[in-house]
Amino acid sequence: MNDSLNNSCDSLNKNMLENDVLKLLSNKGVNFQNMVKCAMYMCICEESEKKQIEKKVLEIMKLQIKNPNVSTLLIAAIILDERGKLGGLPFNYEDDPTYVYADEVIGMAIANEIAGTKATFNFKWYDAKKPGIIGKLDRDGYMFLDDAVAGFVSGCMSKTFE
Numbered sequence: 800m801n802d803s804l805n806n807s808c809d810s811l812n813k814n815m816l817e818n819d820v821l822k823l824l825s826n827k828g829v830n831f832q833n834m835v836k837c838a839m840y841m842c843i844c845e846e847s848e849k850k851q852i853e854k855k856v857l858e859i860m861k862l863q864i865k866n867p868n869v870s871t872l873l874i875a876a877i878i879l880d881e882r883g884k885l886g887g888l889p890f891n892y893e894d895d896p897t898y899v900y901a902d903e904v905i906g907m908a909i910a911n912e913i914a915g916t917k918a919t920f921n922f923k924w925y926d927a928k929k930p931g932i933i934g935k936l937d938r939d940g941y942m943f944l945d946d947a948v949a950g951f952v953s954g955c956m957s958k959t960f961e
Contacts, residue, residue, distance in 0.1 A: 820864055820873055823873075834931075837930050840930035841928065856956055859913075872905050873944075873951065876946070879902075879943040880943045883942060884940070892942060901943070906947055906949050909951050909954055910922040910949075913950075913951070914954045914955075914958040917957050918956075921954075921956060922953040926945075929945070933945050933952070
């Protein structure tokens with residue numbers, strides 16, 4: 800009986816976490832649609848394969864948003880950006896100083912959590928090119944969230960091709 804109750808609570812907690820994270824991301828203009836589009840920007844494939852790959856990466860995104868490690872890191876990036884914009888970090892957030900690399904660490908950690916080392920390498924491509932929503936977040940001054948989303952997208956794309 801306790802196992803059944805624990806499983807029900809775990810399922811409820813994962814659904815609540817997923818909804819909370821999706822709402823927080825949506826408030827910043829991030830959703831599955833623009834993350835899939837961003838993922839496909841860097842995809843080298845035949846035109847005939849694109850729909851199938853889009854479907855697969857979306858499935859993986861929907862699964863990985865429930866991963867508590869991934870979701871927690873996404874939430875951390877959002878909170879850090881909010882604090883930074885209010886002047887609540889121990890450096891000048893608006894300058895996005897090169898000596899602060901915690902944003903990169905968050906992105907790489909998300910990518911690694913989803914698909915391991917290969918995703919960490921893919922993260923560097925997405926972070927450098929800044930396609931789609933990643934570039935928009937960067938231009939809008941989200942120092943942490945652009946890297947977190949780059950990590951999420953690159954992790955999910957890497958998982959797609961496993």
